[in-house]
Amino acid sequence: MRNDTGGAGPYRPSVRPLVVLAAALLALLPVSAPLPAPALRTVPDDLRIATWNMCGVTQWNCGGTGGAQLKIRALTRLATQDGADVILLQEACSDDVAAARRALGAGWDTAFQGYAHRRATGRYAQVGCGAGRGRAGIAVLSAAPLSRIETVDAQQPEVGLHRGTLCATVFEPGIRVCGAHLSLPGSDRAHPEWELGDDQLAALVDAAGGRTVFGGDLNSTPPSASNARSWIWPDGPYGRYRECDQQGPEGRTGRPTLVSGGKVDYLFTDLPRSGCSVRDTSASDHLALIMEVRAG
Numbered sequence: 001m002r003n004d005t006g007g008a009g010p011y012r013p014s015v016r017p018l019v020v021l022a023a024a025l026l027a028l029l030p031v032s033a034p035l036p037a038p039a040l041r042t043v044p045d046d047l048r049i050a051t052w053n054m055c056g057v058t059q060w061n062c063g064g065t066g067g068a069q070l071k072i073r074a075l076t077r078l079a080t081q082d083g084a085d086v087i088l089l090q091e092a093c094s095d096d097v098a099a100a101r102r103a104l105g106a107g108w109d110t111a112f113q114g115y116a117h118r119r120a121t122g123r124y125a126q127v128g129c130g131a132g133r134g135r136a137g138i139a140v141l142s143a144a145p146l147s148r149i150e151t152v153d154a155q156q157p158e159v160g161l162h163r164g165t166l167c168a169t170v171f172e173p174g175i176r177v178c179g180a181h182l183s184l185p186g187s188d189r190a191h192p193e194w195e196l197g198d199d200q201l202a203a204l205v206d207a208a209g210g211r212t213v214f215g216g217d218l219n220s221t222p223p224s225a226s227n228a229r230s231w232i233w234p235d236g237p238y239g240r241y242r243e244c245d246q247q248g249p250e251g252r253t254g255r256p257t258l259v260s261g262g263k264v265d266y267l268f269t270d271l272p273r274s275g276c277s278v279r280d281t282s283a284s285d286h287l288a289l290i291m292e293v294r295a296g
Contacts, residue, residue: 041107041144043171045296046274050084051179051265053217053286056093058130066283068096068133074281075100078288079108079143082279086170087141088179088267090163090217094134097141104143111149112139113166120159120190127161138164138181138216144171152178154203155196157188165204165216175271175295178214180204185229198232205236208268212241213293215267217286222252222263241268244276244291257287267291 054071055062065071075096078084089097094112101108114137115127127136140146152165163181170177182204183196197220208214223230223238237243238252244267245254255278257265267276267289275292 041171043173043175043295044085045294046292047086047171047175047271047295048082048084048275048290048292049086049088049177049213049267050078050082050279050288050290051088051090051215051217051267052078052281052288053090053181053265053284054092054096055284055286056091056096056129056133057127057136060091062091062285065285068093068099068131070283071281072096072099072103074283075141076103078279078281078290079104079141082277082288082290084290085143086175086177086213088177088216089139089141090179090181091136092139093129093136094139095129096133097139098134100141104141107143109142109144109146110139111146111166111168113137113151113164115164116162118157118159118162124162138166138179140166140168140177140179142168142170142177146170147174148176150207152180152203152207155199157183157190157196159190160187165200165207167207167214171295174211176209176212176214178204178208178212178216180214180216180218182217182219184219195229195232197229198234201232201237202234205234205241208241210270211295213267213269213271213291214241215244215265215289217265219264222254224252237266237268241270242273243268244273244289257289259285259287265289269293271295 055065114135116124146168148169156162165180167178186192223233271293279288
């Protein structure tokens with residue numbers, strides 16, 4: 001973490017007590033009435049994992065990206081037409097995720113972590129999607145049961161929006177998946193000069209482990225000479241792991257994942273990659289990114 005002058009960030013006390021408090025508030029929530037427990041599934045030889053920012057929060061300039069039914073249909077198409085076995089979601093609405101799970105059938109499983117605003121008083125407020133669609137947050141939607149579901153401790157704003165990282169294990173033998181939505185610069189209203197993205201990226205990479213796919217909306221363009229925030233990227237994502245679109249050790253550009261152009265959505269893995277594509281869902285300002293890996 002450092003400030004916007006490029007030097008080392010000012011000393012501040014550990015926010016771990018805040019993280020612990022937030023974790024208690026943001027305990028993983030069921031997003032639907034209980035469905036029959038999905039049967040264990042062995043990992044397919046060719047595993048498809050997607051990440052998609054659904055732009056479901058009406059007040060976050062998402063009013064023009066379609067309503068619940070359009071987003072639910074787009075989400076289920078990622079599973080059925082695009083064949084995604086696991087989908088990492090950001091700016092998702094809990095009721096939309098629950099509806100997609102019901103539409104896909106009892107074999108599908110979900111985990112959800114809500115966003116929260118930490119106020120200057122230290123109290124937390126949930127973030128709603130609006131239009132009666134439940135809480136806003138990040139989620140994992142999976143064609144097989146999820147186990148070892150965990151949130152990841154990372155620096156979050158002392159005052160402002162807490163996004164987060166959610167990890168789970170899927171299939172037998174296990175594949176670890178972690179989906180994140182990272183803070184933008186200036187997210188801490190009490191200390192807008194603080195950069196939190198470096199701490200959050202490091203925590204995401206540390207949580208990933210082996211036989212893994214991790215990523216999400218990382219709110220940063222790829223590291224490059226033209227990216228002033230390149231310093232927030234640790235070596236691991238493009239070194240130990242490879243990104244969906246990465247071509248060689250230095251190929252770090254990737255195709256756009258925003259409808260307006262630019263790349264802020266990523267999928268990294270240590271498994272052999274066999275395909276990478278993007279899908280315009282017509283229901284978000286983000287494209288869905290889909291990676292195929294050989295996992296069997």
